[in-house]
Amino acid sequence: MTKKNTHPTLSQVAREAGVGTTTVSRVINGGERVSPETLAHVRRVIESLGYMPNQAARTLKGQRTKTIGLIIPSIADPFFSSCAEAAQAIARNNDSLLIVTTTQNDPRTELDSLKVLIRHRVDGLLIVPANSQSPALRDVLVHAAMPIITIDRPLADTSIASVVVDNYKGAITATKHLIDHGYKRIACLTGESALYTLHERIRGYRKAMETAHLPCILDASVKDYKSAEYAILSLLDGANPPDAIFSTKNSTTIFAFEVLQRFNIRVPDTVALLGFDDFELASTLRPSISVIQQPAEEIGRRSAELLFDLLLTDRKAANATGARTAKRLTLETRLIQRSSCGCTPPAI
Amino acid sequence: MTKKNTHPTLSQVAREAGVGTTTVSRVINGGERVSPETLAHVRRVIESLGYMPNQAARTLKGQRTKTIGLIIPSIADPFFSSCAEAAQAIARNNDSLLIVTTTQNDPRTELDSLKVLIRHRVDGLLIVPANSQSPALRDVLVHAAMPIITIDRPLADTSIASVVVDNYKGAITATKHLIDHGYKRIACLTGESALYTLHERIRGYRKAMETAHLPCILDASVKDYKSAEYAILSLLDGANPPDAIFSTKNSTTIFAFEVLQRFNIRVPDTVALLGFDDFELASTLRPSISVIQQPAEEIGRRSAELLFDLLLTDRKAANATGARTAKRLTLETRLIQRSSCGCTPPAI
DNA sequence: CTGTTAGCGCTTTCAC
């Protein structure tokens, strides 16, 4: 019922409690060096006034803002939202607030987001660079006076630490698995492949195919259902139709599945299907889809942990002057064998 | 190349540019009442120093923080992440930052999140209350000196505005659709139904069934695949097996589908299936799943718009003193007819 | 144990 159109301040609390501001400050910061009675009394006043410290004022005093930023392409993408969820948990453990911002993979939006976050003086930053090569981004990042960790994609020519997935090895595993099944003509469906991760996956596919002396069949034309239909049907109607498809990204895998399903092309008998990146109903579809699973949750968790390590160690030296070389943490993927590649169907 | 272990300040810019702080302030706020030359010069200095205004200092001067908070159960849930994405777009249009926090539907976490957000003095708040009845939450919310809008679930006994989906009507539509198909024994599978939304959906189901003089068959036991299997098999083995299932939530719909698929129970021939809430591969599954679609994106957008309306109108009167009655914006759902209810399969 | 005081970086009168 206290009518506060404005938040009560620390000095109001002090006045009300009949003590100095320092004492109140001590109380809200743990209550060290304050007598039990005073402590209790001040706490009561704080409670009754509904006082909550103003973070802006604290920040201004040079303290940490207790916030870290996370810049991702999209919050609606399960992979990134898992990262975000995990990172938030870590932030919370470290008594910090995670501020998530999205870029839609657009460099301009990315730069804007970054500036906003810097204005808010986040203590550190986790970022999935829209463009691994962008000099503009690199510039701002390198000059930002805070620890930064790159996620999912490294940033070229910097000493910025990064936590990524071993896309290359994952793709090799996928391709080899298909090869081990006996498939000879394995097509690789990649969406627009400008992204670092896609590049790596394609590289892995190539490597595995070459090692097995098999011909690479690459198609980068899939962007939606329609293009997938055209691509796959063309491939299948061609002289040497593929007997397996390795899809390098989630959406492509789904489009491919839909095409195959629509035209009653038997999977895996006529063509096998294996996708990079797991998705929610992959095991519910029939046939269930085999995939290379990425440790999304772990990537978010590990990167956030790493960031707080840097934060606790030495904010100054951690970045910018970049004395130490880029640390890169590479996480392993996992092959999930389901039916679409020719493996046994799962229990359910 | 500038070695800044600390951010440059406005007065550093002023000194460097040989002008007063006022002038610099004017420049970074649009450049009104500053001569063109000075403006250009100061801008150049700002650029070269990589200066970025400290939001904390601005906030302290009584300005808006240019941030709004969004408290949701989970960021990994597609429904809420869609809301978040939409809300973020609106925030961005209003030159603000959206800070998302999750509760896992836990009241304690919710209260903590709320406090953090208040400490950061967000200008306004969007919240999906973990518990529609919580007095503790109501208290903090009512006393918070900021505009607040409740999302997806209203908060009882308050004048807090809310943007919700018409769950009741949606459920009626769903149930009636099943009835129109000729099904007589329609079972309603609801997960744990403490949530407001689930309540409303069940209420809608009841209403529709009673209106048609059909018996209600409710089952609240489904929490995972196993329980779904038990529940559905029991129902089907019973004396009067249902000929249709209305599932009130996403996860339940999927579990039901998996059970039906696993036991080769023909859908919709043996039992039809209709779920509340759409999900990504609903149209890819076979049969494709008919659902009641919620306007997730719209709910996020509209609520954020409403919040900024309040913000621009009158922060003081908008909330707390609660002179005006609760505005409630109720959004309509949409029936998406796919195959599982007995309708014709979609084109693809 | 407790209070006084000086700013943190910025906006904003109010003069010039």
Add this chain to the structure above:
DNA sequence: GTGAAAGCGCTAACAG
């Protein structure tokens, strides 16, 4: 057009 100066709410010496 421009600048000097007074704080915003808080913390951190530095006294007592």
